Amino acid sequence: MEARFHAAAAALTAHTRGHEVSTLWFSAERSDFVRFNRGLVRQAGTVTQIYARVHLIVGRRHADVTVTLAGNHDDDAAIAAALDELRDVLEGAPEDPFLLYATEVHSTRRVHRGSLAEPERAVSALVDAGVGADLVGFYAAGPTYRGFANSFGQRNWHEVESFNLEWSLYQRADKAIKSGYAGFNWRDDELARRMATAKAQYAALERAPHTVAPGKYRAWLTPAALNELTSMLSWGGFSGRARETRQSCLLRMQTGDARMADAVSLTENLGEGIAPEFQGDGFVRPATVPLVTRGALGEALVSPRTAKEFGVAHNGASASEGPDALDMAAGELPAAEALARLDRGIFVGNLWYLNFSDRAACRVTGMTRFGTFWVEGGEIVAPLSVMRFDDSMFRLLGDRLEGLSAERDFIPSAMTYRERAVDSARLPSALVSELTLTL
Amino acid sequence: MLHTATSLFHSLRCDGSFWSLRLVDERSESLAVRRDVPQPASRARDRGAMVTVYADGGAGYAATSDVSVAGVQAALDRAARWARSTASRSVIDFRAVEMPASRGDFESPGVDVPWPRARWYEVLAAESRAARVDAAVVDWEASIELRTAEHVYLTSHGAQVRQRYRFVMPGLSATANAGAVTQTRTLRGGRGVCQQGGVEVLARFGFEGAGRQVGEEAVALLAAPECPTGRMNVLLMPDQMILQIHESIGHPLELDRILGDERNFAGTSFVTPDMFGAYRYGSDLLDVTFDPTRPEEFASYGFDDDGTPAERAYVIRKGILERPLGGLLSQRRASMPGVANARADNWNRPPIDRMANLNLEAGDASFDELVRTVQNGVLMATNSSWSIDDSRNKFQFGCEYGRLIEDGKLTRVVRNPNYRGVSASFWRSLLRVGNDATREVLGTPYCGKGEPAQVIRVGHASPACVFGDVEVFGGEA
Numbered sequence: 001m002e003a004r005f006h007a008a009a010a011a012l013t014a015h016t017r018g019h020e021v022s023t024l025w026f027s028a029e030r031s032d033f034v035r036f037n038r039g040l041v042r043q044a045g046t047v048t049q050i051y052a053r054v055h056l057i058v059g060r061r062h063a064d065v066t067v068t069l070a071g072n073h074d075d076d077a078a079i080a081a082a083l084d085e086l087r088d089v090l091e092g093a094p095e096d097p098f099l100l101y102a103t104e105v106h107s108t109r110r111v112h113r114g115s116l117a118e119p120e121r122a123v124s125a126l127v128d129a130g131v132g133a134d135l136v137g138f139y140a141a142g143p144t145y146r147g148f149a150n151s152f153g154q155r156n157w158h159e160v161e162s163f164n165l166e167w168s169l170y171q172r173a174d175k176a177i178k179s180g181y182a183g184f185n186w187r188d189d190e191l192a193r194r195m196a197t198a199k200a201q202y203a204a205l206e207r208a209p210h211t212v213a214p215g216k217y218r219a220w221l222t223p224a225a226l227n228e229l230t231s232m233l234s235w236g237g238f239s240g241r242a243r244e245t246r247q248s249c250l251l252r253m254q255t256g257d258a259r260m261a262d263a264v265s266l267t268e269n270l271g272e273g274i275a276p277e278f279q280g281d282g283f284v285r286p287a288t289v290p291l292v293t294r295g296a297l298g299e300a301l302v303s304p305r306t307a308k309e310f311g312v313a314h315n316g317a318s319a320s321e322g323p324d325a326l327d328m329a330a331g332e333l334p335a336a337e338a339l340a341r342l343d344r345g346i347f348v349g350n351l352w353y354l355n356f357s358d359r360a361a362c363r364v365t366g367m368t369r370f371g372t373f374w375v376e377g378g379e380i381v382a383p384l385s386v387m388r389f390d391d392s393m394f395r396l397l398g399d400r401l402e403g404l405s406a407e408r409d410f411i412p413s414a415m416t417y418r419e420r421a422v423d424s425a426r427l428p429s430a431l432v433s434e435l436t437l438t439l
Numbered sequence: 440m441l442h443t444a445t446s447l448f449h450s451l452r453c454d455g456s457f458w459s460l461r462l463v464d465e466r467s468e469s470l471a472v473r474r475d476v477p478q479p480a481s482r483a484r485d486r487g488a489m490v491t492v493y494a495d496g497g498a499g500y501a502a503t504s505d506v507s508v509a510g511v512q513a514a515l516d517r518a519a520r521w522a523r524s525t526a527s528r529s530v531i532d533f534r535a536v537e538m539p540a541s542r543g544d545f546e547s548p549g550v551d552v553p554w555p556r557a558r559w560y561e562v563l564a565a566e567s568r569a570a571r572v573d574a575a576v577v578d579w580e581a582s583i584e585l586r587t588a589e590h591v592y593l594t595s596h597g598a599q600v601r602q603r604y605r606f607v608m609p610g611l612s613a614t615a616n617a618g619a620v621t622q623t624r625t626l627r628g629g630r631g632v633c634q635q636g637g638v639e640v641l642a643r644f645g646f647e648g649a650g651r652q653v654g655e656e657a658v659a660l661l662a663a664p665e666c667p668t669g670r671m672n673v674l675l676m677p678d679q680m681i682l683q684i685h686e687s688i689g690h691p692l693e694l695d696r697i698l699g700d701e702r703n704f705a706g707t708s709f710v711t712p713d714m715f716g717a718y719r720y721g722s723d724l725l726d727v728t729f730d731p732t733r734p735e736e737f738a739s740y741g742f743d744d745d746g747t748p749a750e751r752a753y754v755i756r757k758g759i760l761e762r763p764l765g766g767l768l769s770q771r772r773a774s775m776p777g778v779a780n781a782r783a784d785n786w787n788r789p790p791i792d793r794m795a796n797l798n799l800e801a802g803d804a805s806f807d808e809l810v811r812t813v814q815n816g817v818l819m820a821t822n823s824s825w826s827i828d829d830s831r832n833k834f835q836f837g838c839e840y841g842r843l844i845e846d847g848k849l850t851r852v853v854r855n856p857n858y859r860g861v862s863a864s865f866w867r868s869l870l871r872v873g874n875d876a877t878r879e880v881l882g883t884p885y886c887g888k889g890e891p892a893q894v895i896r897v898g899h900a901s902p903a904c905v906f907g908d909v910e911v912f913g914g915e916a
Contacts, residue, residue: 031891033890033891034525035700035703035890036703037530037698037699037700037702038530038699040528040529040530041497041525041528041529041530042530042531042700043498043500043789044498044499044500044521044524044525045499045500045501045502045518045521045789046500046501046502046514046517046518046521047501047502047503047787047788047891048501048502048503048504048505048514049487049502049503049504049787050504051485051504062479063479063480063481063482064479064480064481064482065481065482065483065484066481066482066483066484066485067483067484067485067486068484068485068486068487068504069504070504070505070506070507070510071504071505072505072507072510074507085482089480089482093477093479093480094477094560096476096477096478096479097476098476099479120524120525123524123525123528124528127528134699136699136700136702136703137703138703138704138890138891140890140891166703166704167703168702168703170699170702173707173830174706174707174828174829174830176702178703245577245578245614245616246577246578246614246616246621247577247578247614247621247623251619251621252619255618255619257619309474309476352706352828352829353826353827353828353829354826355824355825355826355835355837356824356837357824357835357837357855357857357914358855358913358914358915359621360619360620360621360622360914361914361915363914363915365824365826365835366826367826367827367828367829367833369828369829386828386829386830386833388826388828388833388835388859390835415892416890416891416892417887417892417893417894418785418894420891438835438859439833439835439859439861439910
């Protein structure tokens with residue numbers, strides 16, 4: 001695929017005229033997708049796709065068109081046609097005062113090849129490992145590619161070969177344990193180990209569910225649950241544009257009316273993620289950006305366009321200005337003592353379907369989901385009937401935060417909308433003195 | 440494209456018991472003026488092929504952006520290998536599945552009428568300028584997205600379906616700020632105005648001239664008190680009703696969720712197969728139809744992506760649950776009737792059960808009568824927040840804009856109106872349904888579901904409705 005990228009980049013350069021500047025964002029994958037239900041295969045398939053976003057700049061006028069490529073000799077004509085289409089669009093198009101793109105050539109190459117299972121073998125391994133359980137899940141595997149090129153000669157290439165398997169063991173209705181196995185080198189014994197852990201947790205689901213009344217409860221949030229909460233902060237919270245237009249959910253931190261606990265430090269840590277180190281305007285991104293430091297608001301993720309619009313410096317953020325590798329600093333709580341430290345309250349395995357009930361106050365609602373239990377005396381009593389929470393993130397990560405675990409999980413995104421995501425998070429568990437349940 | 444697709448199809452070889460080719464060619468164009476600055480035009484042409492093969496009782500699919508004969512043949516071979524390698528482990532015995540051999544066409548209204556492209560930056564610029572009614576407005580935008588699509592579906596059993604669409608999606612928003620308070624107002628939500636057709640779509644919603652109102656309402660919300668807390672009646676406007684229908688009727692009635700396919704991601708359903716035909720989902724006033732036949736509605740089509748002809752059907756009648764939203768394969772698995780809703784969001788995703796157009800039928804109450812029904816409560820308009828459990832039961836929704844109803848009259852504006860409830864009981868508290876004059880045909884381009892994930896177009900038409908004894912609250916606290 002790298003050769004196809006370079007061929008497309010060469011076509012871009014060849015068809016760009018003297019007074020023009022052009023860029024190319026190349027996004028491709030070859031993915032095996034298998035979904036499972038009732039311990040069997042529900043759908044199995046393979047998707048091979050190449051998307052190329054061609055961006056043409058003439059003076060301060062510019063436009064882009066995204067096209068599919070075949071990955072063969074037809075791509076040259078497709079790139080040429082895209083540029084011709086854009087020339088038509090630019091006829092009479094308004095000038096853009098906020099155009100900013102990289103003019104210094106900074107080429108990079110990062111290739112992480114893995115050792116994946118043959119897809120049919122991965123299917124067999126999961127089905128066999130799940131025998132006896134009501135297993136539902138999804139396997140996505142194969143290489144993902146991102147590339148950037150421009151008519152100045154810059155070339156950036158990012159290739160990762162990975163797999164992401166998620167499965168749930170259902171006891172009944174909505175009671176389940178969700179597990180995952182993601183990485184670069186498939187090992188049957190590691191899948192077996194994780195399945196054994198899941199089945200051990202599953203035993204607790206067989207007890208009658210415990211129902212609690214709305215109120216405030218002590219809670220231990222696993223990294224998966226905390227990931228749902230921090231994903232809400234990532235929904236515009238760190239965006240430079242949102243900050244400049246007072247739409248960030250961290251507005252209260254911006255105005256000095258709120259802060260988080262000293263234990264909370266959040267960093268965009270691309271250096272330890274799986275996302276590309278370059279972005280669509282050709283800028284290479286810094287390895288780290290401090291977003292929250294010891295509870296205080298840090299830098300925003302500022303795209304080149306936002307920088308021009310608001311007269312601030314950019315830090316190579318993508319147009320979405322969201323983190324691609326959110327990293328929360330570890331704390332000191334031993335995760336192995338989660339139940340003992342919780343003592344009495346709710347062990348939250350996962351949260352689900354979060355949204356803002358008051359964005360400006362960073363108040364968030366959502367549901368408990370997989371692997372959530374009522375705990376008393378440091379022991380699991382029963383699975384919890386699903387409950388709705390509605391609470392301020394400034395409290396959960398502020399005065400109600402008792403501590404963060406010393407251990408952290410690396411959580412590669414399992415999202416597959418349009419293409420397989422390459423963002424990730426590295427997060428600890430969190431112990432909070434009160435989580436407000438409302439329904 | 441039909442000729443190209445047919446020629447391609449006849450060049451392919453496959454020894455499966457059934458195989459299909461679905462070609463998709465979509466073009467889109469987005470224009471926007473934000474903070475009075477024209478944003479660069481952005482276009483897309485997304486073209487690819489999906490093939491599906493049944494062999495030895497299994498099924499497999501493969502998709503490719505290489506639509507040459509060699510590229511699609513390679514995909515077909517891969518799909519056949521998937522079918523055979525998973526046959527012994529398949530949830531469905533595909534030998535027992537008889538796929539339809541439908542032949543036909545579908546077109547959006549006026550699909551070939553040229554779009555008057557030249558003036559659109561001016562229209563958007565005018566609405567953008569108008570939205571900034573006050574210095575408190577800190578962000579404002581007018582935009583439009585146009586999308587044309589041609590889908591061709593051919594099968595070894597003789598199906599030949601060609602469908603051509605044009606989707607129109609205008610948007611207006613204004614955000615106002617004062618200190619630590621920020622409020623946003625939009626035209627029927629983010630892309631809530633979405634229909635098939637041409638420029639008449641914008642006229643239906645008064646797009647030209649709406650910029651000022653959006654700006655004024657955003658500013659008014661800054662000074663408004665928080666929505667009150669308590670149990671009270673609510674009047675939900677169509678641009679909130681569509682979300683209520685979508686989340687707490689549409690998704691729980693999707694048959695693949697009921698069958699468990701989505702439990703690892705989108706979730707299950709509180710609805711079980713035994714409930715169809717007898718379960719009281721809502722009050723006697725609740726009539727809900729699956730209706731792919733309304734020409735302008737966003738998810739109207741002639742055939743679903745399994746080639747099943749699409750027809751209007753009641754899913755809830757006089758409050759009683761009648762049928763699930765399940766396509767051909769799900770119907771066979773559940774031994775239940777369903778609808779033609781096996782849909783894929785693009786060429787690179789396989790069909791799954793989606794809700795398409797799901798509409799709440801109009802009642803007999805005028806808007807003024809609805810307000811009088813509430814007596815003391817809150818009118819809520821335009822969804823801004825949505826959250827519901829994985830069984831689609833416990834929900835909490837928020838709106839951009841609220842107005843108190845006191846003594847049967849609309850009074851003060853309130854901000855951050857939220858409410859929560861439980862699907863299984865909420866619809867039984869439906870007290871009054873607005874008449875056709877209160878109804879709007881809306882939808883969303885962003886319904887997410889599936890593994891691999893898909894984001895698909897759905898349409899919802901609904902009148903304004905009144906619900907009794909709802910838990911209502913505002914922001915902060």
